[in-house]
Amino acid sequence: MNESMLERLSKFEVEDAENVASYDSKIKKIVRSIVSSFAFGIFGVFLVLLDVTLLLADLIFTDSKLYIPLDYRSISLAIALFFLMDVLLRVFVEGRQQYFSDLFNILDTAIIVIPLLVDVVYIFFDIKLLRNIPRVARFLDKKHPNHYRVYNLCRRTGTMVCALLIAFEIFLTAEESLYYFGERRTDKTHSNKFQGVETPSQNRYVGYFAQVKHLYNWNLPPRQILFIKRFIIYSIRGDVCDLEVQIVMEKKVVFSSTSLGNCSILHDIETDKVLIDVFDGPLLYDDVKVQFFSSNLPKYYDNCPFFFWFNTSFIQNNRLYLPRNELDNPHKQKAWKIYPSEFAVEILFGEK
Template sequence: MNESMLERLSKFEVEDAENVASYDSKIKKIVRSIVSSFAFGIFGVFLVLLDVTLLLADLIFTDSKLYIPLDYRSISLAIALFFLMDVLLRVFVEGVARFLDKKHPNHYRVYNLCRRTGTMVCALLIAFEIFLTAEESLYYFGERRTDKTHSNKFQGVETPSQNRYVGYFAQVKHLYNWNLPPRQILFIKRFIIYSIRGDVCDLEVQIVMEKKVVFSSTSLGNCSILHDIETDKVLIDVFDGPLLYDDVKVQFFSSNLPKYYDNCPFFFWFNTSFIQNNRLYLPRNELDNPHKQKAWKIYPSEFAVEILFGEK
């Protein structure tokens, strides 16, 4: 990293120490102006009406069919509020870059509002060419985000799939000149799971694409599952698997494995356009859930998942 880049990064510390009060004041003014704007007010009224409509629909239509506790009826409100925050935070990197360069040249302050903020910040650091690689960007953000005066708990981008997509972003910038790579349409031929402990005779795999389950091993005749004890592998051969493209999520289930995030033992996301040589190999630290230290007693360091693809 060259000297000018280090000087640019050092401004984070200087601004933190000298201008906290002024920045907080500016942020309060910005938030106040947004909240008091006419457009925000109209949207807020619309959102309230939507919430009331959904809640009334829950109360009217579910009472006649089945009992649902009141706490569960509030899910409509939660979904609507989540949708609001998702829309407000889903900003393109180029738009963020233009805003920062115009309003705050050479120094920025980022408040981490939710877990996806870190992913976008890491992408922004790559877009600004402050860092060239995803690894450098993720490491820097993790170091800056973790408040070691209170705890050593890592507060950076922890989820492996999110790390993977920061890597995808770096490839789009450096290898594809800001263009998406050509779409690859693939199908899965085989899953290989290495060093999985315990009785997993009921192991199931589920593939999700475009928010729909496109494959489930619970369907009869669509795959075969073999636990090879001698080689300590689970082989899942997929027959007539669906064609996959763009973003794909793979989940694994077993009654003998504890469930963690996403209500399953382990899972991961990938994008077919970035698959090379029709193979994807993910060690334990690149799988969602097994990457956490609390899961290591279940998943040894040799634990991994490999996918072999075929092309359309």
């Protein structure tokens, strides 16, 4: 009796195993037919094109080149999850060992998993930031209802802190405010590297702010509409026969010396000066950026050898003289082998 029961049980186990194997085989056939179908492949190609299109559209039509919005990240994450599901289904059908024995399958999996992890990290931090926004908004609505603005200061945080120190009359001058911020911001227990407001143009605008407070009683100075007559560059070393100057205003290039007939450039070797006379230059007002380019000068920040910002309303006597320590890029010690201490840029203006 016991042997008969054991035989029956053994028979049932064999039949169950065969049924399971048969059911598993049927599922694998269905899955194989899905992932190998023409429609499935076309849908995958469509998702790849969609992901690339969204990324290109974001880079072309938005100002930021480094940040991709949460909406695009979410769509990219969904697309990556689809391809991860595709890989998992193929592993299920072919078996893990057989699937990953192919080098292309390993590379395909890596290409899918790495961007997926990047998207997950970005979305995590974006959601974490978004969670804080309502809390900040509630605080501002409660403490300062209908009387506040929110700005993204990005790299100008130090500049704004120094301006606030002047506004709250903790310090009277831009020099005092900038020095104090630099001393407090620099952690000398870990490094002596200066962590204050280092860029000369930002320092200049802190000085502008101090003038608005003390000289103009919180009013902006009268707008001056000027045009540039001449650039004078002092003590510039090396062969700069291809020196170019570019003027930017309101995020648009309004002057470039590469255009024929709009200026003359003379390198006076005896006096070690470069004279750039501008013909029929554009009218300039408010914030203006000037950049200089040369293939014989190393590029630093902003992809150019040296540059600076100024505001026309603060120009006095139609002249602006900027020594080395007030020019962006040459102010850094690593650039001093190219730019000596006598290096400077002078601009002579004309009035409308």
